[in-house]
Amino acid sequence: MASRRVPKVKSTMGGSRCKERHMALLTPVGKIEILGCETGLHEIKLPKMSLLPSGAESTAIYEVYEGSEEMTEPLQQCMGWLHAYFCEPARTATLPVPAFHHPLLQQDSFTSKVLWTLLRDVKFGEAVSYKHLADLAGNSRAARAVGGAMRSNPLYIIIYKML
The missing domain is CATH 1.10.10.10 (Winged helix-like DNA-binding domain superfamily/Winged helix DNA-binding domain)
Structure with a gap:
C-alpha cells in the first residue's frame, strides 16, 4: 500500500478557541456542511437523507450554497477535494488532503x-x-x-x- 502525504495539524489545546467558519455545498447527495477554521477542518456533515434541499435539482453536480465569502485555505482545499470527488473521482488520489483541526x-x-x-x-x-x-x-x-x-x-x- 502506498503511503499518502497527509498534513497533521497539532492542536493548541487550552489555547484560545478558533474562529469557526461554515460553508455549505449542493452536491448529488444533498447539502453538505463543512466546518473549519484557519488551522484546518473541524467536521463535514453529510445530509441525513439523500434528498436535495427544496428548489435544488437532482442534476446539480456541485455548487457553493452558502459561506463562500469566508473561505479559509483548508475550506478551499476541502472544496477542491469534494469537487474532484463528485466530478472526477480518480483525481482525488493526487490532491492534497486539507489539514484537520478536530x-x-x-x-x-x-x-x-x-x-x-x-x-x-x-x-x-x-x-x-x-x-x-x-x-x-x-x-x-x-x-x-x-x-x-x-x-x-x-x-x-x-x-x-x-x-
Missing part, C-alpha cells in the same frame, strides 16, 4: 490512530475489513473498536474507504 484527530487515542492509519495507508476506494484496519493500526484484536472509531469519524467523506 480534537478527536489530535488526541493520542486508538480512534485517532485508526483514522490516521486509514487515511495514510489505505488507497482511495480500496476495500479493507475492520480486522485488516485493526492490524494496520497495531492491534489485531480490535476489529470492534475500529467500528467504533469509524462511527465517530468527523470527516467521513474524506477519511473513508470501502469497509
